[in-house]
Amino acid sequence: MEAVTMAKETIRRARPKKIRRVQISFNVLAQIILILFLAAMVNSIAFRHYKRWDFSRDQKYALSDKTKRFLRTIKGKMHITVFFSPNTPISTDVQNLLTEYQYAGKGRIDIEHIDPERNLSRAKEMFDKYKIVSDESLLVIDYEGRNKTVKASEMAEVD
Numbered sequence: 001m002e003a004v005t006m007a008k009e010t011i012r013r014a015r016p017k018k019i020r021r022v023q024i025s026f027n028v029l030a031q032i033i034l035i036l037f038l039a040a041m042v043n044s045i046a047f048r049h050y051k052r053w054d055f056s057r058d059q060k061y062a063l064s065d066k067t068k069r070f071l072r073t074i075k076g077k078m079h080i081t082v083f084f085s086p087n088t089p090i091s092t093d094v095q096n097l098l099t100e101y102q103y104a105g106k107g108r109i110d111i112e113h114i115d116p117e118r119n120l121s122r123a124k125e126m127f128d129k130y131k132i133v134s135d136e137s138l139l140v141i142d143y144e145g146r147n148k149t150v151k152a153s154e155m156a157e158v159d
Helices: 002-048 065-073 091-104 120-130
Strands: 078-083 109-114 138-143 146-151
Touching: 065 091, 078 091, 078 120, 091 109, 109 120, 120 138
Parallel strands: 078 109
Antiparallel strands: 078 138, 138 146
């Protein structure tokens, strides 16, 4: 009789452990699904409300509110052609600043980088188009048939 009682106790103990394991498995599965859902929601919200921050020293790539307002008023496409070789001292700064312009312009600003030392034919073609007679690094802003040339020496003071 004692053996039968012990066998019944063993069966009673085994069943709750098995049921408990199934409950834990479902709990873990529910947690994983919840975490994936929350990650997807955060990603969706972040995609719709994209924000850029300028962590550079002195926030040298941050655009002023006036510049942002101007860029929002652009109706057509603005094309900026950059004639900088990569070894120009301010090349990286100009490129980063133009990236900010492009972001603030919301697709209305196209930027083309031309290295006049490597891409001679394209540089000559654009120099002829805009009637440029300079060997200095510069950029050309073309908007609604009007264009403005800005030389590197006008953009920054280089030590």
